[in-house]
Amino acid sequence: MKRFLAVTLGILTAIGGFVDIGDLVANALVGSRFGLSLAWVVVVGVVGICLFAEMAGRVAAVSGRPVFDLVRERLGPRAGLLNLAASFGINLLTLAAEIGGAALALELATGIDYLLWVPAVGLVAWLVMWRVRFETMERVFGLAGLALVVFLVAFFALDPDYGELGRQLTHNPSDDGAATYWYYAVALLGAAMTPYEVFFFSSGGVEERWTRRDLGVMRANVFVGFPLGGLLSIAIAACAATVFLPQMIEVGTLGQMVLPAGLAFGQIGLALVIFGVFAATFGATLETALSSGYSISQYFGWQWGKYVRPREAARFHATLLVSTIVAVALILTTIDPIKVTEYSLVLSAAALPLTYLPVLMIANDPDYMGDRVNGRLSNTLGTLYMILLLLVAVAAIPLMLATKAGQ
Amino acid sequence: MTGRVLHAHLHLLDRQVVRADGRLLCKVDDLEIETGEVPYVTAILAGPLALGPRVGGVIGRLMTGTTRLFRPEEGPAPPRVPMSLVAEIGGAVTVGGDVPEASLERWVRDHLVDPLPGSGGGQAGAGAPRPVRRSEVPVRDRLSSLVGRRVVDRDGGPVGQVADVQLTQDGPLLGETTQALRLSGLVVAPRHTGQLFGYERGPGGNSPALVRVVIRRLHQGSRFVAWEQIGDAGDPIRLTEPRAALLPLEELFTRGDASASA
Numbered sequence: 001m002k003r004f005l006a007v008t009l010g011i012l013t014a015i016g017g018f019v020d021i022g023d024l025v026a027n028a029l030v031g032s033r034f035g036l037s038l039a040w041v042v043v044v045g046v047v048g049i050c051l052f053a054e055m056a057g058r059v060a061a062v063s064g065r066p067v068f069d070l071v072r073e074r075l076g077p078r079a080g081l082l083n084l085a086a087s088f089g090i091n092l093l094t095l096a097a098e099i100g101g102a103a104l105a106l107e108l109a110t111g112i113d114y115l116l117w118v119p120a121v122g123l124v125a126w127l128v129m130w131r132v133r134f135e136t137m138e139r140v141f142g143l144a145g146l147a148l149v150v151f152l153v154a155f156f157a158l159d160p161d162y163g164e165l166g167r168q169l170t171h172n173p174s175d176d177g178a179a180t181y182w183y184y185a186v187a188l189l190g191a192a193m194t195p196y197e198v199f200f201f202s203s204g205g206v207e208e209r210w211t212r213r214d215l216g217v218m219r220a221n222v223f224v225g226f227p228l229g230g231l232l233s234i235a236i237a238a239c240a241a242t243v244f245l246p247q248m249i250e251v252g253t254l255g256q257m258v259l260p261a262g263l264a265f266g267q268i269g270l271a272l273v274i275f276g277v278f279a280a281t282f283g284a285t286l287e288t289a290l291s292s293g294y295s296i297s298q299y300f301g302w303q304w305g306k307y308v309r310p311r312e313a314a315r316f317h318a319t320l321l322v323s324t325i326v327a328v329a330l331i332l333t334t335i336d337p338i339k340v341t342e343y344s345l346v347l348s349a350a351a352l353p354l355t356y357l358p359v360l361m362i363a364n365d366p367d368y369m370g371d372r373v374n375g376r377l378s379n380t381l382g383t384l385y386m387i388l389l390l391l392v393a394v395a396a397i398p399l400m401l402a403t404k405a406g407q
Numbered sequence: 408m409t410g411r412v413l414h415a416h417l418h419l420l421d422r423q424v425v426r427a428d429g430r431l432l433c434k435v436d437d438l439e440i441e442t443g444e445v446p447y448v449t450a451i452l453a454g455p456l457a458l459g460p461r462v463g464g465v466i467g468r469l470m471t472g473t474t475r476l477f478r479p480e481e482g483p484a485p486p487r488v489p490m491s492l493v494a495e496i497g498g499a500v501t502v503g504g505d506v507p508e509a510s511l512e513r514w515v516r517d518h519l520v521d522p523l524p525g526s527g528g529g530q531a532g533a534g535a536p537r538p539v540r541r542s543e544v545p546v547r548d549r550l551s552s553l554v555g556r557r558v559v560d561r562d563g564g565p566v567g568q569v570a571d572v573q574l575t576q577d578g579p580l581l582g583e584t585t586q587a588l589r590l591s592g593l594v595v596a597p598r599h600t601g602q603l604f605g606y607e608r609g610p611g612g613n614s615p616a617l618v619r620v621v622i623r624r625l626h627q628g629s630r631f632v633a634w635e636q637i638g639d640a641g642d643p644i645r646l647t648e649p650r651a652a653l654l655p656l657e658e659l660f661t662r663g664d665a666s667a668s669a
Contacts, residue, residue, distance in 0.1 A: 063498035065423065072434070073421045077461045080421070131525055301423055301434030301453070302512065308430070311526045314516035321519075360615060367418070368498045379615040386618070 007217055011225040013138060016145030018229020019236075020284035021101035022094065022191040022348075024277065025341045027233045028257040029406075030184050031240025032250055033176065035168035039234050041185045045192025046230035048385050050222050052356050055363040055378065056198045057218045060205035063368040067202045067359060068298035074358040083354045084299045088292055090351055091196050093344040095288040096327040099125070100337025101281035104254040109274050115332060122328035125285045129320050134207045134306040141283030147276030152235040154264035154273075160242040173245065183399040183406050186392055187342065190349030192230065193389075196291040198355060203294040207307050212372070252338065292323040342405060350396035352389040360386060410576035410586060413496065414594070415550055417571060423499040424451060424488065426506065432488075433509060435500060437461060438550035439487060440590065446634070447578035447587040448490055451500070452544060454509060456485035461551045482543035491582035557643035558595050558632065560650040566630065569644070570596040573631075593632040593644070594656065598625075629656040 030038045056067050065073075068087075072080040103117035128137055172181060210218060239260035244251055251257055254277070261273035290306075297304035297316045304316040331337060360382045363374045374382065400406075413419060415438060424432040433453035437460075441449045459471035475483060488506055495501040520526050546552050550572060558566040571594040578587030630653040638647040646653075 065498050069423055076416075077421060077436075077458055078463065081462055081466065130523075298423075300458075301431065301436075302509075303431040309526070310523075311516050311520050312430070314512050314520040318515045318519050361618070364615065374615075383615045383617045386615075 003217075007220050009139065009143075010217055010221040011228075012146060013142030014221045014225020015142075015228045015232065016148070016280070017138070017142040017283055017287070018226055019145060019148055019232050019280050020194075020287075021097050021281045021337075021341050022194060022345050023233045024101070024236060024254075024257060024280070025338055026184070026188050026191040026345055027236040028240045028251045029342075030188060031237030032244035033174050034181065034184065035173045035241040035245050036165050036234075036238060037168050037170070037172040037174075038181070038185055038188055039169060039237060041188040042192055042230055042233050042237070044388075045189045046227055047381075048189075048389075049193045049197060050226050051378065051381050051385060052193075052359055053198055053201050053226065054219060054222045055374065055382070056202040056359050057205050057210070057222065058215060058372060059359070059362055059368060060202040061210040061215055061218060062212060062370065062372045064206060065362075065368065066206050066294065066298055067199050067355065068295045070358045070362045071355065072299050074361050080299060084295060086351050086354060087195055087199075087295050090344060090347045091199075091288055091292045091295065092323060092327055092330075093340060093347065094194065094196060095285065095292065095323060096330040097337055097341040097344050098281050098285040098288055099327055100331045100340060101254065102278055102285055103331070104337060105274050105278035105281060108255055108258065109271075109278070114337075115334065118328055118331050121282065121285065122324050125282065125289060126321060126324050128286060129289060129306070129324075130310060130317070134204070137286060137306075138204065141279055141286065144279030145276060145283055147272050148232055148236075148280060150261050150265070150269060150272045150276060151239055152232060154261045154269060155235050155238050155242065157264040158239065158242050158260060160238070165238065165241060168241065177403075179399060179403045180406055182395070183346075183403045186349045186396050186399055187345040187406070189392060190345040190347075190352070190396075192233070193352055194345075194348050195351060195355040196288050198359065199291040199294050200287045203290070203298075203305070207305050209307070215372075254338065289320055289324050289327075293317070293319040346396050346400050346405075350393045353386065353393050356389060357386060410589075412591070413574045413576070413588065415572040415574055416554065418496060419500070419574075420551070422496075424453070425499045425501050427494065427501060427503045432502065432506060433486070434458075436485065439544055439548055440550050442548065442640075445578060446590040448550065448574065448590070449581075449587070450487040450489050451493070451502075452485040452487055452549065454485045456483065457544075457549070460546070460549070484543050487544075489581075490587060491585060493585070553593070553644075558593070558646065559643045560646045560653075561638070561648055563645075564650055566632075566646065566650050566653070567595040567597040567628075570594045570626070570629065589634075591634050593634075593637075595630050595632055595653075596626050597628040626656075630654060631656055 027042070059070065060066055068084070071083055075083060099118060099121050100114070102121045103114040106112070106117040106121070107114040174181070205214075205218065236257075240251055240257070243260045243263060244256070249256070258270065258273045258277060262270040265272070293316045294304055296302075296319050297313075302315045303313045305313060310317045330340075360374075360379075362368055363382075364379065366373055419435050419438065422435050424435060426432055435451050436454060436457035437452040438448050439450040439452050441447055455470040455474040459467040459469075459474070461467070462470060486507070486509065488502055492502045492504040492506065493500060494503045553572055554569050556569050558569060560566050572590055573592035573594065574588040575591040576586050576588050578589035581587050630650075632646060632653055636646050636648050636653070637644060639645040
């Protein structure tokens with residue numbers, strides 16, 4: 001019974017923790033412009049994140065080594081440092097976007113300008129990272145993020161035109177060019193497969209001291225939780241496709257993104273969805289901030305983690321503090337958080353192979369894995385995804401320039 | 408009895424160093440070697456002074472430069488962890504004994520983390536020993552200085568560059584029972600094609616075929632040089648035998664397999 005509870009709780013946390021500001025923005029935007037014609041990208045992304053998160057989680061459980069240890073060990077100090085710089089920069093951008101998202105949710109709830117909320121969000125996030133236990137932190141915000149299920153319910157309550165949505169699955173309803181379509185495909189993939197998710201997932205495994213015996217629970221979280229999280233993402237896109245696409249409204253603000261829930265359930269729906277958005281973005285704020293500490297500590301070999309007291313991981317906690325301050329400062333420049341999110345997604349997509357190649361290599365190394373090396377299916381899929389991710393990485397920046405970031 | 412065979416790049420460099428109680432200490436940023444009659448590994452070198460030269464370029468110089476700036480002594484050395492303390496080499500390198508922590512960690516703790524409320528600490532760190540300083544470890548005593556060096560054969564013809572260093576655990580005794588890792592050979596790749604990623608190590612399980620083929624292809628024609636075949640370990644490394652007498656890497660592992668199954 002206890003085990004069943006642990007599995008269920010883990011899966012629910014994974015669902016609630018899957019959606020962050022990136023998924024929210026990308027799916028709502030894409031839904032309002034391209035309907036469901038890009039839903040297949042979410043499916044591809046979810047399969048990819050399941051595949052690589054399972055590998056990273058398995059490596060963490062069997063050998064106790066998190067992802068950035070593997071990056072440094074396989075790529076060597078020079079390429080590893082380059083990777084660190086790229087990942088850290090993108091991570092910081094994502095952190096800023098998440099803080100901005102949480103502040104915008106608070107603005108929607110209170111009417112007080114989001115810029116006033118930004119320092120408060122940063123401070124509370126740091127306090128949580130400083131004091132709250134890892135398990136508690138992950139559970140509370142993951143479960144609170146489940147409030148976003150309201151999007152799924154709202155979709156059915158809005159009584160959508162299923163025939164039209166079905167047609168969109170295969171036909172692009174927009175008259176924008178192919179370049180724009182593919183630009184958003186790249187952004188969606190970046191949203192579903194964000195590298196920080198595997199940094200956080202595998203480091204979290206070490207924080208919670210997974211062993212071989214936890215492999216079953218870990219796989220349940222990944223293979224059930226993530227796809228259901230992906231379903232939530234598609235529901236966000238479907239809501240936007242139902243509400244905005246027929247009116248030719250292009251979604252540009254968080255206020256518009258949460259509107260479908262309000263249209264379906266009035267004030268209660270709005271309250272729920274705003275709560276969900278806040279929980280999801282605040283939870284992701286913690287995840288990205290911690291990931292910045294994890295990646296830099298794991299590259300240099302510093303003591304990291306919340307499983308020791310802060311004073312025993314001094315450099316790690318200093319990194320968390322500094323990253324949070326820098327991200328808060330970035331949002332306080334009044335740069336549009338939604339724009340920051342879009343850029344961070346495309347840059348994430350460009351950096352994907354950097355993270356996933358070492359994971360694929362180590363998951364095959366019997367030195368680390370013993371008899372738990374990859375099976376044939378993981379390797380075949382892993383290789384296919386590596387090719388795909390390389391193509392995406394090459395295409396991402398040119399597409400961004402060619403479409404003027406999706407204009 | 409033959410000792411355990413490791414490869415410096417593949418099994419040691421860039422791995423995490425962990426204390427016996429599980430706390431993380433540092434990375435294996437470089438290895439210090441004793442270049443005598445029997446060359447062997449004496450210590451793990453850690454920190455920016457060891458990592459900087461390996462990163463190279465402007466960034467590497469910046470790393471070492473900044474560190475030197477903040478260190479009071481003339482020609483400061485990277486912190487060392489003697490190999491005699493190493494208990495286990497696996498996915499991480501476990502060390503026993505009392506190894507002092509990095510000075511940056513101490514500084515950040517004393518000046519930033521401890522003053523914040525709720526850091527969970529008082530003055531416990533005050534009594535801990537400060538790291539012992541030594542003078543600089545010369546470049547030729549660092550294992551990384553071998554990697555990437557050009558190799559020429561007896562007649563001066565090019566063989567390639569050092570891609571990895573083979574270590575065999577049959578060197579002189581360190582401490583009571585552990586034998587040192589002796590430098591027993593070089594893996595020489597014909598071109599500068601980056602790291603070998605371990606895929607040269609033979610039919611290693613069921614790795615993704617495509618990745619393996621690509622990396623094997625890049626390192627085609629790699630050869631193994633036993634330490635005895637080295638005439639002059641300068642720069643470039645001059646061998647005592649012609650190129651044709653060297654063992655191709657592929658044969659090394661097929662031979663290793665045969666002896667393992669026999």
